[in-house]
Amino acid sequence: MYQLEEPKYLYLLLLVVALTILFLFQLFWKRKKQREFANDNLLKKLAPNTSFFKFTLKFVVVALALIAIIIALVNPKIGTKMETVKRQGIDIVFAVDISKSMLAEDVAPNRLEKAKQIVNQIINNLGNDRIGIVGYAGSAYPVLPMTTDYSIAKMYLQNMNTNMVSSQGTALNDAIRLASQSFDADDTSKLIVLVSDGEDHGEGAEEASKIAQELGIKIITIGVGTINGGIIPIKKINGQVTEYKKDKDGETVITKLNKDTLENIANEANGGYIEGKSTKEVIEKIKNALDNIEKTEFETQQVAEYQTQYQWFIGIAFALLLLDVFFLERKTAWLQKLNLFNEK
Template sequence: MYKIEEPIYFYLFAIIPAIIVIFLLVLWWKKRTQRKFSNSLLLERLAPNASPFKSILKLIILLLGISFLIISLVNPKMGTKLKTIKREGVDVVFALDVSKSMLAEDIAPNRLEKAKQIISKIIDKLGSDRVGIIIYAGNSYPLLPITTDHAAANMFLQNANPDMVSSQGTDINGALELAKTYYNNDDQTNRFLIIISDGEDHQEDTKQVAQNLTNEGVKIYTIGVGLEKGGPIPMRLNGAMIGYKKDNKGETVITKRMPEILQGIADIGEGKYIDGNFTDNPVNSIAEIIANAEKNEFETKQFSDYKDQFQWFLAIGLFFLIMDVFLFEKKTKWLRKVDLFNEEKAKK
């Protein structure tokens, strides 16, 4: 297992394309100047040892040297031991609605992106708590099993979109049933399920399914995103806007937030409903609730004794830079003696 200590230095890789552009411009300028001075045949006689290949090789070696030096600045670290440690926390599972209605842009940038922002910021405020993520629309899918790896949770979260679910609709019941399988620690007394949705098109028997989950000790909190007056659902093709979703009559579909449905689920789940249109409101509320909850001890395995690996990349980078210094832009003597295409015989 490895981790990156200073990922900000990855931005230095922008130097690479800049150097390539400068090299091409200089090469073009040289060719243009040489044409003004003389023709190609005369230039070959004046500078028989000039090697265009060597120039490109020097550039490649220089870029490799710079790349390895940048990686050394990032300082990758390698975990050398996997050990079991004891931590205290609660289990928090997020159920994210990724139905097409969540693409409505009645709140910026859209309902789905707002929901992702909320979840990400809540995860950032958690301590050693375990988190899991479920996505649902017409079907429910486990996006991330319950884990203590918050970085992985944020990474998987950013990839969530409606295309990951095979059918559209709002299978909240499936998400509630799937959530039951996430709480695999029988000793955990505090279990939280946080549903983020616009509340539209939820099933009639959802409250009964939520009650069954509550009976197993899971507290359900709901966060509503979107405006109650609603908004159209944009349709895109290859990222370009092509119009809005229409019904069978050809009229534009208006999707609305249904807070009363989410409120009902939260009431049955012994939690509460929170308006999610202002990000800080649900983030601070949920973070406070979880912080004040009783923590249970659990075991987890993680890598430890991370050791710096920058020295290897630094050494390789310096090796390439030194090689670049001693590599000249003229043909190698032994290579000049190899008459691959019988050019010398043709001259005779």
């Protein structure tokens, strides 16, 4: 398997093609003018040391050196080896609320974007931990299985939106159950980080937390939103909100942070509740919590990192240009004796 870091530089190969065309044109023009001046036998007598082969060879050497430099700029990388790596860490599943209430803008830019920002920063501060992601609204949805590839995890995280789950509402019990089922190892320390505004339209969230606690899974809840609450925009035109969510009586819905629900869930599962106002404070509290959880050793498969190969092509280019210095366009006496270039 290979990877080209800067494939845009491959377009420079067109320069080599253009130079080759110019060289052939020059060769044709030179031969034509020489023949206008004298025939081949007379030319050999007038310039006995001129070597057509070595003249062409010098161009080929320079062209190959230029190609090697271009490939070095592209920086090809090679790495196909699969390795089993032993690591010490924690298995963490992020359960992210993607219900419509998370579109409320009582925190900037809105609750969902704030939740994704918090999870993204937590991932940035992890070490050797494995992570998974679950999204939930009226039902829970597995977004990403357990992995150590943080870049993939952050990509999936950024793509999460309120349209991923068709059934609306907020079923915290489903989120906890699915997150608990997402762990694929029995002998690792397990943690669920649940990010939500705490609105719960389901039943049995605390019961699901007890089940998680019995399985040895701790739950940390992070509350995103404000006590005063905010209205839920459901339609925008050119960035301007034109419609807000209304209830069956036509009244504008106000969604508020339900801190009590999130605290109860965390307490049932020997975890803790964190206010999500300041991302920096959340990260510090999460780091402290992770330091107090026992790390366990686990094995994971990963592809060895791609190794850059540009230095080989730089070396080849340097060698070819050095060789070109020693190539003379005229015939040399000792090479004539060896007749390596068939010049006799």
